[in-house]
Amino acid sequence: MRAVLKYTALTLFAIPWVLVPIWLVVVNSFKPAGEAAELGLGLPRTWAIAENYGIVLDRGGYLTGLVNSLKVTVPIVVAVVFLGAAAAWAFGRSRSRWLQAAYFVMGLSILLPPSIIPTVYLLRALSLDGGSLGYVLAMTGCRLGIVIFLATGFVRAFPRDLEDAAAIDGASRPQVFVRILLPLLRPVLFVGGVILIINVWNDFFFALFLLQGSANATLPLSLFQFASGTLQSLNWNLVFAHVLLTTLPLVAVYVVAQKRVLAGLTEGALKG
């Protein structure tokens, strides 16, 4: 009886919290502009799926945005995960005072917000402003800290016997890293990677300052430009079509990896 009550309450909460927002986006992205302007939850009286999505793909810069988002997300995630794991190994094992000081700076970079304006200044000085490469470097530098911090805790909690034994058997350091460290760190790197993907894919603030011109625009930027382009009154059908297409790649990945994502986040996040 209590379980029935609990799940009824949860369902009643999930309807406005999850279901209605998603439904609003989906159903209104199928309507013509005038009908979508009513922002109702009913089914479309006239269907305009092909027109709406056609316009978003054509004028909304969606495909360019998709390519650009992939072009920055993949390198950032790969760089943060692998460079972070390598650094965590060093920070976890070395007793050098210099490295411990560096580790403290990594910790600071988690807590303190990135200084965006000097970053623009710096990238300009390096002639890297406005493009993907500068954005990737800046984002990597600001996101490494959290992965290093989580992974270093993991390394420290783990005895070094395995690594020593492998070294005695003649394994080189890179071999020890690939065969022992990476498998050991897999849970924490997975969790870090998931949060990072969500974070980078959805980043708007950094992109707004660091990426110039629609040729470099990632999906959030192209969504914003598209929505702001019709500022007088939003074309809700088109905005929602863009929102749906922008969110879809992440949702698709999530549906496939759902079990591991949830399990990883509930079990691996706070350990170490």
Next chain:
Amino acid sequence: MVMRNRAAWLPWALPSIVLVTVFFLAPFLLNVRFAFSSWTSFRAEITWNGLENFRTLIDQDLLANAVTVTVLYAILCMAIQNTVSLSLALALQRTSRINTVFRSAFFLPTLISPLAAGYIWRGLLAPDGAVNSFLGIEWAWLGEPSTALAVVAFIDAWKWSGLITLVYIAGLNSIPKSLLESATVDGAGPWTRFRRVVFPMLAPALTFNVAVTLVGALSAYDVIAATTGGGPGDHTRALNVVMRQQWGQGFFGSASALGFTVTLLVIATAVPLVWWLRRREVAG
């Protein structure tokens, strides 16, 4: 043995150290300088000008309001997010098939970008939108000074609640079952068990979540950009919103001063909070 050789560790950490130094630490230090410098699009030369940027922002009635808005936003966002997430975590703590379905559903908003979340709720909360027609009222949630800030903070909280729920579930599941059982044997009811056992044991997760949500919300920008743009009037004009405006108008020094203010707020919030919660954690 090779593995004990100290110098040999450096190459492993070096790429990360270089990237964090150049792209986090250097901008951070430069910001301290720029915040106290005259630097505009009209005069590219950057010269020390003391507190002039802050004085200008205060004279224009921008700074005090932005700080108030940002702090209120952060507190509201943190409160909503942690209340919802902790409640959901308590309800969905046990790993069963049905709970997994609910966890998975409540995680969905986390995948949506804050910008998109802003557009979605702007649609739901429009004067003639679904929320008002359900409640049978007509209210411009985002257009009225009395509700705009709370609603924007709510949208931000909505976006992140799924992730925070999972961190709370991890925290709840790390509480030893024996502790709860012995409390039950001693005659503690559900509320007493929550207050005396669960809540103190949840301290690490609570520390993490309160700090993360507060600090994150101090950098608020995306949701505001998608919904109110800072309005009505200046009621949702948080520090980063003013920063972007100053930057857009070519006042780079003032913009840096606003960025520096965010950093100061983060330090002022995070340091005592982490210290206090850590102490409670040990005492609890």
